[in-house]
Amino acid sequence: MTGEGIERAFLGLGGNLGDPAAAMAAALRALDAHPAVSVAAVSSLYRTPPWGATDQPDFLNAVAAVDTALPARQLLDLCLDIEKGLKRVRAVRWGPRVIDIDILLHGGGAVDEAGLQVPHPRMTERAFVMVPLAEIAPRALIGDKTAAEWLPSLDSSGIVRLAGGGAWWRAEGA
Numbered sequence: 001m002t003g004e005g006i007e008r009a010f011l012g013l014g015g016n017l018g019d020p021a022a023a024m025a026a027a028l029r030a031l032d033a034h035p036a037v038s039v040a041a042v043s044s045l046y047r048t049p050p051w052g053a054t055d056q057p058d059f060l061n062a063v064a065a066v067d068t069a070l071p072a073r074q075l076l077d078l079c080l081d082i083e084k085g086l087k088r089v090r091a092v093r094w095g096p097r098v099i100d101i102d103i104l105l106h107g108g109g110a111v112d113e114a115g116l117q118v119p120h121p122r123m124t125e126r127a128f129v130m131v132p133l134a135e136i137a138p139r140a141l142i143g144d145k146t147a148a149e150w151l152p153s154l155d156s157s158g159i160v161r162l163a164g165g166g167a168w169w170r171a172e173g174a
Contacts, residue, residue: 007107008040009075010137011064012120012129014048015099020060021045023086023099025169028064030082037078041065042166043132049158051126056096060162062169063104063132072106072118079103104129105140119143127154136166 011031013024024045032039043063050056068075079101086099104120111118119142123129130150133140138148 005069006067009066009068009072009106010104010133010140011066011079012061012102012104012123012133013064013100014059014061014128015097016050016057016059017096017098020099021168024060024062025171026086027082027099027101028169030085031064031066031078034078036069037075038067039064040067041136042169043135044165045162045168046128046132047160047162048128051128059128061128061132063129063136065136072103072109072111073113073116075106076103076116104133105142108141124150125154127151127156127159130154131156131159
């Protein structure tokens with residue numbers, strides 16, 4: 001997908017219930033199938049310790065770069081629809097979930113609306129976001145630092161790279 005009005009967005013994906021790798025793969029395939037979205041790059045899969053509410057199973061996390069003609073709000077709506085289709089239940093903040101899709105960055109712009117803040121307001125505090133983001137976009141600018149420059153300030157202990165490269169999501173039944 002190329003052309004005027006196309007923005008590069010970065011999405012954080014994660015989950016820790018059921019088969020999170022399969023749910024994230026299904027989410028990426030659904031995004032890529034949308035006529036206004038094209039998945040451009042996907043990080044490796046990472047197993048990460050829970051953040052926030054820590055009494056729960058480890059998560060799988062990844063970051064995807066997508067090229068999209070959708071404004072941030074419409075991209076969020078699409079992500080929420082995909083989560084719902086994959087049986088996401090929002091019960092406990094930072095709690096266990098089948099799938100989570102967050103907009104981290106959308107173009108070079110900022111959005112501050114009810115239910116949507118871009119850049120994601122806590123992304124630079126979360127190694128489970130910044131490690132996979134730095135893998136696929138080390139020069140992505142967040143505030144006054146690149147993704148790679150944020151890494152040394154974060155505790156990435158317990159984060160394990162599982163599937164190298166970004167093709168893990170393409171196979172059915174991933």
